[in-house]
Amino acid sequence: MSDPQIPSDPPIVSDPPIFKGLAGVVVDTTAVSKVVPETNSLTYRGYDAAELATRKSFEEVAFLLWHSELPTHAEAALFSQRERANRRLNRSAQAVLNRIPETCHPMDVMRTMVSYLGSEDPDEDVPTVAANLDKALRLFAVLPTIVAADFRRRRGLAPIEPHHGLDYAENFLNMCFGEVPDPVIVDAFRASMVLYAEHSFNASTFAARVVTSTQSDLYSAVTAAIGALKGTLHGGANEAVMHDMIEIGAPENAAAWLAAKLDAKEKVMGFGHRVYRNGDSRVPTMYDSLVAVSEHCGTTTWLQIYRELAEGMEARTGIKPNLDFPTGPAYHLMGFDIPMFTPLFVMSRITGWTAHIVEQTRSNALIRPLSAYDGPIQRPVPA
Ligand SMILES: CC(=O)SCCNC(=O)CCNC(=O)[C@H](O)C(C)(C)COP(=O)(O)OP(=O)(O)OC[C@H]1O[C@@H](n2cnc3c(N)ncnc32)[C@H](O)[C@@H]1OP(=O)(O)O
Ligand SMILES: O=C([O-])CC(=O)C(=O)O
Numbered sequence: 001m002s003d004p005q006i007p008s009d010p011p012i013v014s015d016p017p018i019f020k021g022l023a024g025v026v027v028d029t030t031a032v033s034k035v036v037p038e039t040n041s042l043t044y045r046g047y048d049a050a051e052l053a054t055r056k057s058f059e060e061v062a063f064l065l066w067h068s069e070l071p072t073h074a075e076a077a078l079f080s081q082r083e084r085a086n087r088r089l090n091r092s093a094q095a096v097l098n099r100i101p102e103t104c105h106p107m108d109v110m111r112t113m114v115s116y117l118g119s120e121d122p123d124e125d126v127p128t129v130a131a132n133l134d135k136a137l138r139l140f141a142v143l144p145t146i147v148a149a150d151f152r153r154r155r156g157l158a159p160i161e162p163h164h165g166l167d168y169a170e171n172f173l174n175m176c177f178g179e180v181p182d183p184v185i186v187d188a189f190r191a192s193m194v195l196y197a198e199h200s201f202n203a204s205t206f207a208a209r210v211v212t213s214t215q216s217d218l219y220s221a222v223t224a225a226i227g228a229l230k231g232t233l234h235g236g237a238n239e240a241v242m243h244d245m246i247e248i249g250a251p252e253n254a255a256a257w258l259a260a261k262l263d264a265k266e267k268v269m270g271f272g273h274r275v276y277r278n279g280d281s282r283v284p285t286m287y288d289s290l291v292a293v294s295e296h297c298g299t300t301t302w303l304q305i306y307r308e309l310a311e312g313m314e315a316r317t318g319i320k321p322n323l324d325f326p327t328g329p330a331y332h333l334m335g336f337d338i339p340m341f342t343p344l345f346v347m348s349r350i351t352g353w354t355a356h357i358v359e360q361t362r363s364n365a366l367i368r369p370l371s372a373y374d375g376p377i378q379r380p381v382p383a
Contacts, residue, residue, distance in 0.1 A: 053194040086141035087162035118219025136354035148175035188289035198352030204228040240269035241328030254308035270325030286326040302329035
């Protein structure tokens with residue numbers, strides 16, 4: 001923003017035009033996923049993401065995103081073995097985690113821990129595809145251990161070691177809650193991981209690609225992506241949704257709450273999307289999971305508030321929910337504390353981020369757009 005006191009050049013009529021926020025700009029190709037707003041569809045490497053969420057494990061989807069194909073039985077077994085072997089947090093990393101203040105947001109823990117893990121990796125700066133896929137798998141395996149340990153220490157509880165006999169979702173839930181919950185919860189959690197995994201050039205993935213484009217390392221790119229995901233216009237919205245629902249408290253309060261919010265021209269978290277204009281392709285699947293979890297928990301309060309807000313927003317603005325809207329209450333019902341919601345998103349999106357880092361490395365061009373200057377006109381430096 002220019003200072004009105006200082007004379008500036010005439011208003012900018014930019015040629016080429018300015019696309020604020022890069023809205024509508026196609027900056028590169030990708031083979032990782034395809035978002036089609038017109039048909040409300042999302043595919044990962046050509047497979048329907050909603051179908052993957054109900055029919056495949058998160059480990060299989062991670063393999064797909066990294067290797068372009070779903071694994072064979074033998075590949076899946078080997079992949080799972082490698083994932084299980086890399087879950088443990090070593091002593092030095094545990095010590096770093098314990099030194100991070102519990103007063104900070106858990107996303108700061110994620111950012112700091114990924115950065116620290118980079119400093120421990122002797123291959124940090126090796127950018128080959130094989131080395132990057134190795135680092136990606138190690139982060140995929142260890143991030144749940146970090147999230148679970150951080151979740152428990154904030155509740156004054158000791159960490160629970162990874163369990164080699166459990167799959168990714170079961171092991172993570174066991175590390176958080178000390179038991180593997182009912183399959184309804186495990187399935188809903190697994191579906192959320194698959195649905196959050198990848199979404200083309202969203203802000204955090206783009207941040208990762210920008211960092212990668214300078215020939216920096218994978219940990220630096222992921223650290224930047226975590227920073228971008230934290231904001232409430234992106235991944236942080238899943239936490240904001242639940243704060244709002246708790247503030248609303250009961251379904252009968254939702255209409256007045258929404259009216260006050262919209263009258264004040266405030267954004268309603270969990271609604272709207274830069275790419276989808278007619279609803280987020282992932283919402284129906286996650287909504288089904290929210291219904292299943294609500295029925296299992298025997299409470300429909302959040303589901304009713306969900307419906308009231310969704311119907312109210314549609315009627316007044318035509319704007320529909322995005323994926324963060326059903327995941328917020330679903331994670332709450334699963335038993336997670338609200339500040340852990342965006343770290344859960346990180347655990348999932350690490351797969352998409354790293355698939356894009358590999359893709360950017362394979363076909364790199366420095367990402368450096370132009371800007372149109374609107375500051376003061378050139379003037380003499382005072383004596
Ligand atoms: C997994 C994810 O990251 S999904 C996104 C999660 N983020 C959120 O849920 C935060 C709330 N949503 C938003 O802020 C927006 O919808 C965004 C940032 C996601 C996308 O927005 P953009 O494409 O940049 O559109 P923009 O913010 O300019 O909105 C366009 C219009 O719709 C309105 N609008 C968009 N989203 C909302 C919303 N959630 N609540 C109220 N109004 C909204 C804007 O006020 C604006 O109205 P105007 O033209 O009268 O000024
Ligand atoms: O695509 C976007 O802009 C945001 C989003 O939904 C995601 O990253 O999952």
